Amino acid sequence: MMRRSLQSSVLLLALCFATSSRGQSGAELHFCLHGEPKTFNPILVDDEASENIRYLTGGVLIRVNRQTQALEPGLAESWRVSSDGRKVTFHLRKGIYFSDGASFSSEDVAYTMRLLMDPQTHSATGDAFRSGQGRVDVQTPAPDVAEITFPAPVAGLERLFDQVAILSAKSPKREMSVLGPYYVSEYMAGSFVLLRRNPNYWKHDAQGNLLPYIETIRLDIQRNRDIELMRFRRGELQLINRVDAEQFDQLQKESPAVARNAGTGLDAEEMWFNQAAASALPDYKKKWFQAMEFRRGVSMAINRDDLSRVVFAGYATPAFGPVSPSNHFWFNSSLAAPKHDPQGALLLLSRAGFRLEGGSLKDSTGNRVEFTLVTNSGNTAREKMATMIQQDLSEIGISMKVVTLDFPSLIEKITRTFDYDACLLGLVNTDLDPNGQLTVWLSSGENHQWNPNQKAPATAWEAEIDKLMREQASLANEELRKAKFDRVQQIVAEQQPFIYLVNKNALSAVSSDIVGAAPVALNPQAFWNIETLRLKPSKEIGASK
Amino acid sequence: MTRRSFRVICCSVLGIIFALGLFAGSVTHYPYALQFRELPNAPPSALHWLGTDGLGRDLFTRVVYGTRVSLLLAPAAAMLATIIAAILGGIAGLRGGWLERLILASADLSMSLPLLFVLIALRAFLPLDVSPIVSVVATFVTLGLLGWPSSLRVVCAASRNLRQSDHLLLARANGYSNSQLLFRQVIPTLRPIFLAQFWISIPLFILTEATLSMLGLGVMEPLPSWGNLLRGSEDFSAMSANPWRLSPLFLLLVVVICFQFIFSSSEDLA
Numbered sequence: 001m002m003r004r005s006l007q008s009s010v011l012l013l014a015l016c017f018a019t020s021s022r023g024q025s026g027a028e029l030h031f032c033l034h035g036e037p038k039t040f041n042p043i044l045v046d047d048e049a050s051e052n053i054r055y056l057t058g059g060v061l062i063r064v065n066r067q068t069q070a071l072e073p074g075l076a077e078s079w080r081v082s083s084d085g086r087k088v089t090f091h092l093r094k095g096i097y098f099s100d101g102a103s104f105s106s107e108d109v110a111y112t113m114r115l116l117m118d119p120q121t122h123s124a125t126g127d128a129f130r131s132g133q134g135r136v137d138v139q140t141p142a143p144d145v146a147e148i149t150f151p152a153p154v155a156g157l158e159r160l161f162d163q164v165a166i167l168s169a170k171s172p173k174r175e176m177s178v179l180g181p182y183y184v185s186e187y188m189a190g191s192f193v194l195l196r197r198n199p200n201y202w203k204h205d206a207q208g209n210l211l212p213y214i215e216t217i218r219l220d221i222q223r224n225r226d227i228e229l230m231r232f233r234r235g236e237l238q239l240i241n242r243v244d245a246e247q248f249d250q251l252q253k254e255s256p257a258v259a260r261n262a263g264t265g266l267d268a269e270e271m272w273f274n275q276a277a278a279s280a281l282p283d284y285k286k287k288w289f290q291a292m293e294f295r296r297g298v299s300m301a302i303n304r305d306d307l308s309r310v311v312f313a314g315y316a317t318p319a320f321g322p323v324s325p326s327n328h329f330w331f332n333s334s335l336a337a338p339k340h341d342p343q344g345a346l347l348l349l350s351r352a353g354f355r356l357e358g359g360s361l362k363d364s365t366g367n368r369v370e371f372t373l374v375t376n377s378g379n380t381a382r383e384k385m386a387t388m389i390q391q392d393l394s395e396i397g398i399s400m401k402v403v404t405l406d407f408p409s410l411i412e413k414i415t416r417t418f419d420y421d422a423c424l425l426g427l428v429n430t431d432l433d434p435n436g437q438l439t440v441w442l443s444s445g446e447n448h449q450w451n452p453n454q455k456a457p458a459t460a461w462e463a464e465i466d467k468l469m470r471e472q473a474s475l476a477n478e479e480l481r482k483a484k485f486d487r488v489q490q491i492v493a494e495q496q497p498f499i500y501l502v503n504k505n506a507l508s509a510v511s512s513d514i515v516g517a518a519p520v521a522l523n524p525q526a527f528w529n530i531e532t533l534r535l536k537p538s539k540e541i542g543a544s545k
Numbered sequence: 546m547t548r549r550s551f552r553v554i555c556c557s558v559l560g561i562i563f564a565l566g567l568f569a570g571s572v573t574h575y576p577y578a579l580q581f582r583e584l585p586n587a588p589p590s591a592l593h594w595l596g597t598d599g600l601g602r603d604l605f606t607r608v609v610y611g612t613r614v615s616l617l618l619a620p621a622a623a624m625l626a627t628i629i630a631a632i633l634g635g636i637a638g639l640r641g642g643w644l645e646r647l648i649l650a651s652a653d654l655s656m657s658l659p660l661l662f663v664l665i666a667l668r669a670f671l672p673l674d675v676s677p678i679v680s681v682v683a684t685f686v687t688l689g690l691l692g693w694p695s696s697l698r699v700v701c702a703a704s705r706n707l708r709q710s711d712h713l714l715l716a717r718a719n720g721y722s723n724s725q726l727l728f729r730q731v732i733p734t735l736r737p738i739f740l741a742q743f744w745i746s747i748p749l750f751i752l753t754e755a756t757l758s759m760l761g762l763g764v765m766e767p768l769p770s771w772g773n774l775l776r777g778s779e780d781f782s783a784m785s786a787n788p789w790r791l792s793p794l795f796l797l798l799v800v801v802i803c804f805q806f807i808f809s810s811s812e813d814l815a
């Protein structure tokens with residue numbers, strides 16, 4: 001009996017030691033990706049899941065600090081952009097190694113840039129660097145110096161390097177060899193991605209300790225947001241990068257400490273009218289949609305404060321225009337705040353020949369003003385917004401029908417057949433620089449949604465936007481670029497080709513087990529400072545299992 | 546309490562629910578689309594008996610108007626599907642041979658088509674600017690036209706058994722004509738099966754309509770139906786915070802239970 005008891009004690013002690021030694025080896029952070037990562041190659045990233053993995057694993061020459069929105073040295077200790085904006089010279093850090101032990105030099109930068117700019121690669125990241133005809137020249141005069149020359153000036157050049165994770169030119173592991181804080185250790189399709197701390201990561205904290213602090217990150221692939229929230233509540237997840245307003249409101253009531261509101265985000269919700277020349281709309285409808293007074297009248301009739309309060313539980317702000325106020329540098333602060341003014345809307349509409357008759361708005365030829373607003377099905381917030389807009393517009397005599405369509409059908413209608421009146425969608429903004437929106441603002445752009453792919457600008461104001469956008473894209477001086485883009489914002493506010501509705505807040509959920517979290521508006525909002533996040537001891541490996 | 550009493554109670558409950566739907570305008574004085582934006586997700590009160598939805602619309606009003614839409618159109622769609630299933634299944638089962646194989650093969654083919662994709666394709670053909678009423682009628686007609694194959698298999702199996710039954714043989718031996726066989730023997734014998742398929746289809750069509758509204762084919766906002774009211778219950782966390790929003794589900798349960806009781810009682814009586 002005593003022997004058995006002794007054996008049990010020894011076993012118990014052994015288990016305690018085992019747990020303890022595993023605990024000392026580090027800690028595991030657990031959160032979700034909302035889709036399958038399409039690639040682990042950082043050059044080919046074009047989806048959110050892959051983008052998050054690139055952020056966690058990729059080493060970049062220059063990093064945009066998500067909190068201050070300023071540039072910070074990464075693998076490059078310093079850099080200089082030539083006065084003509086075509087050439088950038090990087091001075092690289094020495095003694096840096098990839099996760100598999102291969103050394104880092106300017107050859108790796110040259111290899112990455114060549115691969116990035118190779119048309120065969122079809123890299124969305126590379127497309128942002130294309131400024132003109134001709135090839136990009138990369139010189140490596142020394143192992144720690146890389147010079148990149150572009151055929152034409154690239155506006156906001158330095159910021160673009162935040163997206164360029166440097167690949168190893170020599171490592172047999174190719175893109176799996178990384179310079180970022182973590183490397184991909186294990187991946188099970190449809191289930192999870194396991195990241196481990198890069199033992200060769202170059203950053204240290206002020207005390208000289210190796211960064212990052214957290215040993216492993218387990219990213220579960222989970223599309224269902226309700227299940228994700230349920231698991232977070234159970235303590236199985238420590239972080240949710242993006243939470244929708246309704247879920248956030250509940251979390252806020254349940255445990256205010258975990259609900260983290262970083263203020264107005266970059267994303268906007270907007271609606272627009274179909275002005276495409278190729279559309280088969282009747283002429284009178286085309287005339288309405290092309291009239292600035294009509295678009296502005298509709299805009300004024302929409303109560304954005306109600307949209308923010310009712311649909312987003314107050315976690316959104318009425319949108320001023322194409323740039324969110326959280327984009328500190330590029331936001332045009334002189335724009336007037338949008339106001340809800342149905343009487344003003346009717347006055348404006350009357351100037352364009354519309355009149356209110358028996359509760360219905362009619363145009364100058366007697367056609368009743370009615371149109372259909374399409375949006376994507378399954379997005380509850382958009383469906384609610386559409387229903388509220390429907391009631392707002394009924395107050396000025398406009399009859400609006402709401403139709404929700406599955407996403408492929410919707411895209412077909414707004415990009416190919418142009419068989420729609422108006423559309424409500426959202427704009428996800430990941431880039432602070434307006435150059436990221438060139439295809440939206442240039443009249444020849446395919447994302448110039450109200451009238452895309454124009455051979456020549458259909459209106460004078462679109463021609464002016466084209467000119468301003470091209471000019472700002474070729475300038476190296478940020479202040480001059482800002483002045484040009486301010487004017488673009490002004491024109492958009494006057495003409496309302498997009499009727500901006502709300503900017504959603506950047507909402508996330510962070511468990512109290514995480515120390516050092518400071519969510520921000522820019523993506524990845526909750527784990528942008530992953531290197532300095534810590535987990536409380538109870539969340540060490542094994543303890544939560 | 547006897548089965549007959551149960552049946553009377555169920556009929557009364559259904560009658561009241563139907564009456565509520567039919568006379569919705571007299572039962573509630575709020576328009577179903579009116580948004581009280583200061584009161585989203587309000588709990589039940591004297592002003593709003595079942596509280597309000599996420600946009601502040603009176604939930605009782607929406608349930609009552611939704612009852613009108615769902616309780617009139619779902620049975621109509623179920624009736625359409627059952628009639629198609631009864632005709633085709635009856636012919637297939639009674640005649641047998643190549644005709645049975647052909648009808649069953651077409652039912653199998655129809656069942657193998659993914660319903661949602663068929664409906665998405667149908668939606669693509671419909672113009673965008675149809676009114677909510679046209680949309681709702683189109684939805685239920687489509688459901689009726691596409692919802693017959695599973696019922697058909699049941700009816701076909703039952704009528705096949707009937708074809709080989711002694712009493713039909715006896716009727717034939719007594720000189721019954723085909724029409725006499727059909728109306729005096731086949732239809733009365735298969736009636737419980739037709740009824741069962743009809744009752745089963747009603748809640749199924751109500752729920753399918755809820756799914757369809759996610760694809761833009763269902764009842765369009767702001768017109769309420771049980772289907773789009775039930776869509777709110779997909780969000781589990783919102784439901785736990787606002788349990789009164791489950792009232793359409795409760796109503797659906799009551800209706801289905803009542804239909805079942807009436808059906809089983811009528812079977813016993815028969």
